[in-house]
Amino acid sequence: MIVIDNLLISDEIVEKQFVCDLARCKGACCEDGDAGAPLEDDELVELENSYAVIKEYMTPEGIAQVELQGKYVYDESFGNVTPTINNAICAYGIRDKNGIIKCAIEKAYNDGRLGWKKPISCHLFPIKTEKSSADESIEYLNYEPRTDICKAACNLGASLKVPVFEFLKEPLIRRYGEEFFFQLKATADHIALKER
Structure with missing residues (x-):
């Protein structure tokens, strides 16, 4: 789990790869x-x-x-x-x-x-957001591709080596701002460096 301010971000958002492959999924x-x-x-x-x-x-x-x-x-x-x-x-x-x-x-x-x-929920997909039931100031960001319809996107992302957060740079900045995105990228770069 990555924590930036009041946002709790799934590790998968920086670890997994994803690029929409509309030619295959047809926007399902x-x-x-x-x-x-x-x-x-x-x-x-x-x-x-x-x-x-x-x-x-x-x-x-x-x-x-x-x-x-x-x-x-x-x-x-x-x-x-x-x-x-x-x-x-x-x-x-x-x-x-x-x-x-x-x-x-x-x-x-x-x-x-x-x-x-367009609706931010569409723009951020396959990231889904949810407010904490205990504290509405806390928000969870989870990576939730659909197993069936997103298989091509997962494969394309892996072949291009594009992390989920990089693919969703525009909507992440739209929703949370540039400073958040740069902090998330810095965290992802740090994790990648540690894993080498």
Whole structure:
């Protein structure tokens, strides 16, 4: 376990390798799960304020589900999450011509129409975060790839020798700041030096 301020970080985040291989998994994490993507409180506001733009990128089925269920729904296990289509693909998911699921929110962001890229829970995957039940100021960061759909990503990461935290540099900085990332990298470098 690595401790940086109030964050408890799984050793696997610096020890394991991971690089998404969308050509193989087709973005299956956007449709395979127990609920939609978990949302932060500020992301609920973003969805409310940005939906008119996001809607332009969505599928008719996704729009229909948002109109039926709402821009987000409450799940007993995960809190506020994105709605899904038939308990599968995220309502904000869109398939490209190669069958890869992309995010309507991220597409709008990439087109310069939003200042918000996508839910941080999606951006950080396969890192999952959880607040301590005993002390909400403490947060756990765990490496939790899906055994079936993430096998190609684990293999690609290993072949390229890219640690999980390096692959997720952008979302880690987005969530916790540059200072956190540099401390995590320094810790990873120290661990690697000790193991030589």
